[in-house]
Amino acid sequence: MGFCDKSFALCLSGVLHGQYLLRDGASFAGVQAFAPFAKQFGSYNAAKKTYALSPSLASLMNSLALIGKFLGTILVGPLTERLGHKKTMLVTCITQLVGVVIQTTSRAPAQYTVGRIIIYTAVGLVENVVPTYQTEISPAPLRGFFVGALQLFLTFGSLLAGIVNNFMSKRTDDSGWIIATALQAAPAVLILIGLPFTPDSPRWLVGKDRSEDALKVLSNLRSKEEVANGLCEFEVQALREDGQVNMKKEPWMALFNKQNRRRTCIASVIMALQQLTGVTFSSSYGPTFYKQVGLGSMAFSYATINNAVSIVTAIIGMLALDAFGRRDVTFWGNWIQALFLCLIGGLGSKANRSQSDTDGMVASFILYAAALHATLGPAAYITAAEVGTAALREKTMAFATAINVVVGFVVVFTTPYLLSAPYANLGPKLGYIWGGCAAAGAVWVWFCMPELKGRNLEEIDQLFEAKIPARKFSSFQTTGMSHDLALFEHSNAKAVAAGLGDSTHLEKAETQGSKGDAKDEV
Numbered sequence: 001m002g003f004c005d006k007s008f009a010l011c012l013s014g015v016l017h018g019q020y021l022l023r024d025g026a027s028f029a030g031v032q033a034f035a036p037f038a039k040q041f042g043s044y045n046a047a048k049k050t051y052a053l054s055p056s057l058a059s060l061m062n063s064l065a066l067i068g069k070f071l072g073t074i075l076v077g078p079l080t081e082r083l084g085h086k087k088t089m090l091v092t093c094i095t096q097l098v099g100v101v102i103q104t105t106s107r108a109p110a111q112y113t114v115g116r117i118i119i120y121t122a123v124g125l126v127e128n129v130v131p132t133y134q135t136e137i138s139p140a141p142l143r144g145f146f147v148g149a150l151q152l153f154l155t156f157g158s159l160l161a162g163i164v165n166n167f168m169s170k171r172t173d174d175s176g177w178i179i180a181t182a183l184q185a186a187p188a189v190l191i192l193i194g195l196p197f198t199p200d201s202p203r204w205l206v207g208k209d210r211s212e213d214a215l216k217v218l219s220n221l222r223s224k225e226e227v228a229n230g231l232c233e234f235e236v237q238a239l240r241e242d243g244q245v246n247m248k249k250e251p252w253m254a255l256f257n258k259q260n261r262r263r264t265c266i267a268s269v270i271m272a273l274q275q276l277t278g279v280t281f282s283s284s285y286g287p288t289f290y291k292q293v294g295l296g297s298m299a300f301s302y303a304t305i306n307n308a309v310s311i312v313t314a315i316i317g318m319l320a321l322d323a324f325g326r327r328d329v330t331f332w333g334n335w336i337q338a339l340f341l342c343l344i345g346g347l348g349s350k351a352n353r354s355q356s357d358t359d360g361m362v363a364s365f366i367l368y369a370a371a372l373h374a375t376l377g378p379a380a381y382i383t384a385a386e387v388g389t390a391a392l393r394e395k396t397m398a399f400a401t402a403i404n405v406v407v408g409f410v411v412v413f414t415t416p417y418l419l420s421a422p423y424a425n426l427g428p429k430l431g432y433i434w435g436g437c438a439a440a441g442a443v444w445v446w447f448c449m450p451e452l453k454g455r456n457l458e459e460i461d462q463l464f465e466a467k468i469p470a471r472k473f474s475s476f477q478t479t480g481m482s483h484d485l486a487l488f489e490h491s492n493a494k495a496v497a498a499g500l501g502d503s504t505h506l507e508k509a510e511t512q513g514s515k516g517d518a519k520d521e522v
Contacts, residue, residue, distance in 0.1 A: 028065075028116065030165030030180070030303065032058060037177040041109045055416040055423065061113050063413035066405050068117035072124020073401040077394045079125070081249050084200045085133040088125060093188040093195075096122040100185045104178050119184065124405070128397045131385035135393070136201040137221065140456040144321035144382055151378035152314040157187065159307035166304055203390060203457070206239045207249075214239070238458060250391045255399055260392060263464060266448065267384040267400035270330075273441040274380040275407040277337050278434035279372060306366045310373040317374035325453040325474065326379050327445060333375020334442035340368035341435030348428020361428060376441070380404075386452055389461060 031037055032053055039051040041061075053061070079088045096119055103115030131147050138146040164183055168176035199221070205214035218232040226232070255264045320329050343364040347357045388396030417423040418430055426433075450473040452460055459478045468476055 028062070030162065030169065031177045032061070034165075034169050034171075034177045034180075036172065036174050040107070040174060040177075041112065057109060059413050059416045061109060061116065062416075063409050064113050065116035065120040066409040066412065068120030068122075069124035069127070069408075070402055070405045072121040072126075073128060073398045073405060074124075075121075076125050076128040077252075077398045080129055080132065080204075080394045084204050085129050085136075086195065086198055086200050088129045089133075089191065089195060089198070092122045092125040092129065093192050095119075095125065096188040097185055100182060100188075103181045103184075122188075124401065127381075128394065128401050131381045132393050132397050133201055135382075135385040135457070136203040137199070140454050140459075141322065143386065144326065144378075144453065145318050147382045147385055148314075148318040148321050148378035150381055151373055152311065152318060154377075155307055155310045155314045155373050159304065159311055162304040162307050166301065202236070203239060206236065207390065211236055211240065248391060250395075252395055252399075254392060255395060260389065260396075263387045263389070263392075264396055264399060266450065267387050267396050268403040269444060270376075270380045270383050270449065271400040271404040272407045273334075273437070273444070274376055275404055275411050276434070276437035277334070277372065277376060277441060278341065278368075278411075278431075278437075279377065302362055302366075306369050309366055309370045313370040313374035314378065317378050320374065321379060321382060322453060325451050326383055327449050327451040327453075327470075327474075329375050330379040330449060331442055331445045333371050333379070334438045334445060336371040337368055337376070338435045338438035338442065340364040340371065341431040341438060344368065344431030345429045345435065346431075348431065364431075383449070383452065386457065386460060387450075390457065 035051065038053055042051050042053040042057065044050075045052050076088065079091060083091075099115045099117075099119035099122065101115075102118060103112055106112035106115060130150055134147045134150070135143060160183075161180070164180050168180045170176070199217040200213070202214040202217045202221075205211070205217065215232055215236050218235055219227050222231055254260055317329070341364075344361050347353070347361040347364065350357055353361075384397050384400040385393070388394075415430070418426050418433075448470050450463065450470040452463075452473065455463065455478075462478045463473050463476055466476060
């Protein structure tokens with residue numbers, strides 16, 4: 001595809017929103033281990049002669065924040081449908097900033113937790129509005145790259161949080177945790193600066209009967225050659241022809257009717273798997289885990305290395321998901337996660353663990369997270385965002401994210417009890433639980449996850465309407481204008497000009513476009 005510099009910048013401005021995702025989770029994972037923070041919000045442990053958050057308080061402060069994320073997932077559908085993605089992003093930024101102010105002025109666990117709930121409301125909003133926005137604005141051959149970039153910025157935000165936490169943890173006063181917490185406002189400020197340059201989704205505009213505005217947006221997003229060859233007019237007409245049946249937004253209950261329940265199930269299961277393979281365990285309890293297994297002096301350093309390696313693999317995932325497909329990458333990624341998670345359990349559960357066993361356990365933890373961020377992590381967001389119909393895309397994503405929140409709540413709430421004494425005290429053996437879930441996830445991918453690589457959103461509707469098994473999605477031949485649009489998107493500008501540029505479909509698009517404009521005037 002011949003993306004112009006302007007269109008690339010516009011899409012990238014949307015990708016920047018990915019820095020929000022779990023930004024607070026990554027920060028709090030380290031902040032809760034700060035000695036001044038523990039003194040301010042925790043209690044004195046006479047046996048260890050230090051201040052610490054009790055397992056029950058740590059569980060509540062980590063898990064209750066997910067109430068906000070759940071609220072965000074409920075609000076995002078109606079907000080996006082009514083206001084569009086751009087204005088919903090504005091609401092998200094304001095919500096984030098309010099939460100940061102409440103947290104940084106906290107002197108009690110309850111106030112700090114309220115701030116986290118508000119920030120996670122922003123997380124719930126952005127975790128839905130960004131993938132659906134990028135899914136609708138990106139051409140099919142690059143959709144995995146752009147939506148998958150969300151995982152890259154998530155990991156990049158975690159790396160920044162880890163670096164800041166590493167430096168701030170050395171401070172002996174409250175300024176350390178306050179500064180680390182306040183930096184959560186930085187992504188919101190960056191996004192507010194880039195928001196005026198971010199276009200509305202062309203599909204949302206067509207759904208609002210604003211085809212001319214959609215055409216203007218596409219003219220800015222496509223290369224000069226593609227604009228000159230009529231691709232934008234063709235794309236708008238394809239949206240009007242193939243999306244006219246599904247363009248009107250449907251109620252929540254439509255997610256579970258005969259036509260949509262398969263899509264809803266796919267989106268929900270893959271978002272649940274992302275949590276069940278331990279993503280929250282890695283992001284929220286990384287430093288705590290290292291301390292628990294006797295690596296307290298290196299806890300923040302290992303967490304930073306973990307995030308740095310994951311950034312590299314997230315970039316690999318951005319390319320791999322479009323090159324090799326969502327299905328294969330996710331399938332093998334789950335098996336790799338299962339392997340390293342079970343190695344964590346096996347090496348860490350030895351009664352007399354040697355230094356090589358400890359090193360192997362740390363390496364396994366880093367490699368597990370690396371595999372997650374290259375495969376299932378981005379694939380979950382991509383699949384959940386692209387699998388829904390135009391009439392239910394925001395609600396499908398929102399419902400799947402709500403499932404993600406509920407499962408994540410269970411994971412975050414139970415982890416302190418599973419990890420530490422005097423409760424289950426599984427420690428590294430917790431890896432067996434997440435590893436088993438990863439293996440089960442691989443089996444589900446093989447039988448149920450469809451391959452949507454390279455398909456435009458209108459083609460995906462045809463695939464599900466055909467009611468074919470998941471394994472046959474990649475070989476199914478679509479028809480109509482959505483198929484021709486896919487050929488446009490997969491061809492370079494010269495091929496478009498020489499081939500489809502004079503096709504009857506293009507002539508039909510121009511003719512019907514004129515009729516549509518005349519009808520609008522009437």
